[in-house]
Amino acid sequence: MKIHEQSLGYDEVARLATVNRYRIACSPSEHNLEYFAELACETFEMPVCAITLIDHEKIYIKATFGTVCKRLVPRTKGLLGELLTADEVTVIEDDQHTAAFSAIFGESIDYCAGVAIVTEDGYNIGSLWLMSNKSSGSYLKRESLFVKFVKDLTDRMNLWIAVSENAQTRLQNVQLISENEKVIEKMSNLMDYQEAVTNANSVLENVLDSFEMIFQQAPVAMGICSGAEKRIWQSNYRIQDYFGKVELLGRELDGIIMSVNNEDFGVLLKKVYLSRESYHVEEASVLINFQDGPKYIYANLSLQPVGRMGDEPDNIIFLLDDVTSQIFSKKISEQANEVLLNAIEDTGLGYTIVEFASGQMEANVQMKKNYGYGEFEPFSYKDLFEAILPEFREKIKRAVDEAVSIHGIYQAQYQVRWRDGSIHWLKAYGKPMYDANGLASHIIGFNKIIAVDKSEQ
Numbered sequence: 001m002k003i004h005e006q007s008l009g010y011d012e013v014a015r016l017a018t019v020n021r022y023r024i025a026c027s028p029s030e031h032n033l034e035y036f037a038e039l040a041c042e043t044f045e046m047p048v049c050a051i052t053l054i055d056h057e058k059i060y061i062k063a064t065f066g067t068v069c070k071r072l073v074p075r076t077k078g079l080l081g082e083l084l085t086a087d088e089v090t091v092i093e094d095d096q097h098t099a100a101f102s103a104i105f106g107e108s109i110d111y112c113a114g115v116a117i118v119t120e121d122g123y124n125i126g127s128l129w130l131m132s133n134k135s136s137g138s139y140l141k142r143e144s145l146f147v148k149f150v151k152d153l154t155d156r157m158n159l160w161i162a163v164s165e166n167a168q169t170r171l172q173n174v175q176l177i178s179e180n181e182k183v184i185e186k187m188s189n190l191m192d193y194q195e196a197v198t199n200a201n202s203v204l205e206n207v208l209d210s211f212e213m214i215f216q217q218a219p220v221a222m223g224i225c226s227g228a229e230k231r232i233w234q235s236n237y238r239i240q241d242y243f244g245k246v247e248l249l250g251r252e253l254d255g256i257i258m259s260v261n262n263e264d265f266g267v268l269l270k271k272v273y274l275s276r277e278s279y280h281v282e283e284a285s286v287l288i289n290f291q292d293g294p295k296y297i298y299a300n301l302s303l304q305p306v307g308r309m310g311d312e313p314d315n316i317i318f319l320l321d322d323v324t325s326q327i328f329s330k331k332i333s334e335q336a337n338e339v340l341l342n343a344i345e346d347t348g349l350g351y352t353i354v355e356f357a358s359g360q361m362e363a364n365v366q367m368k369k370n371y372g373y374g375e376f377e378p379f380s381y382k383d384l385f386e387a388i389l390p391e392f393r394e395k396i397k398r399a400v401d402e403a404v405s406i407h408g409i410y411q412a413q414y415q416v417r418w419r420d421g422s423i424h425w426l427k428a429y430g431k432p433m434y435d436a437n438g439l440a441s442h443i444i445g446f447n448k449i450i451a452v453d454k455s456e457q
Helices: 012-044 095-105 143-217 239-243 265-275 324-347 365-370 381-387 390-406
Strands: 048-054 058-065 072-074 089-092 111-118 124-132 221-226 232-235 257-260 279-290 293-306 315-322 350-355 361-363 410-417 423-434 440-453
Touching: 012 048, 012 058, 012 124, 012 143, 089 095, 089 143, 095 111, 095 124, 111 143, 124 143, 221 239, 239 279, 239 315, 257 265, 257 293, 265 279, 265 293, 265 315, 293 324, 350 365, 361 381, 365 440, 390 410, 390 423, 390 440
Parallel strands: none
Antiparallel strands: 048 058, 048 124, 058 072, 089 111, 111 124, 221 232, 221 315, 257 279, 279 293, 293 315, 350 361, 350 440, 410 423, 423 440
């Protein structure tokens, strides 16, 4: 009996890894190992056979014939767990060692013959055992054939592991191909994304160029100042109309605009910056620090806080529209209208403005009197129209329509009946007013009493 715990070139770590490879690879083919166990018994005329793989602490009984036993047992000091010498038959006949085999395989075994299973790369991974009872008269008779038989078994196991690992390799290749396809798809998506970003940047650049052009050509003074320091870092051409050739960039905005409606502009600017709320005011009295000194103007002013622009994290866009000339023109017009209305009152002319869409009407006191109404009595366009005698109404309507169509002045003479029944002749003039779309929106009218028909009194 020859027992060795290691074979030539033995490396336990590598051997255990090899055992694990064969254990996994041969598991689906255990029915084939069972066939080899049965074939061994028939070939060598032995009643019991077992094929084992030996791990560090366990013995895997991969196949048996002629007995039923556990498939996994501890690797004890019994000879079943020893690594046999390669290419030799190990025979055990003494009761001390065969008792361990009987305990595992449940038979009265007193004769064992085993051959090591050695892989093509020299690792001893297990054994094939033939077992019997001496009383049966079964002994191994052809040891050299037994060694060859185990080599054939080893070759078959090598084939199984090659097939298994090839299958695993193919599966891994399929998985790699799938992963590669996913990577390629992601790369394609990334390229599409990069192209989209490039296009978006191009569009953004065009938008910014357009914004810059609009900003510079805007008909109102515009600029951008930093929120915290209030320094101007961008301004448009229109500002030059206010400040000439004075360099504004880098100056503090509250050093140029000094007050708005007598409120300190620096305080106002800080309030907008801290609250992040916009500020708008129309026709405000604004004190500007011009090159030749501070002067008041009337202006529409807007302050709009915004986020990052350029290198500044917080900014305020400001718009300043000088409406001084419009305000003066408006005031002159209002004063002239006041003078004109006083003159109209003195001449006994009735004055009215009528909105076509709603029929709403404003009238002076004389207009009311010309229709027989008192100064404080309600007087509407309906009252005016119903006071006109029916035979004149269509004529007046045509005259108004003609004036609207030719943008001219309408004139008419017609009779009205007061609520006391008296009849009065009126001479009227009117001028249509038009909205931004060229549609007549209002009509301004004047009239005066020119005669009284006493026969109707």
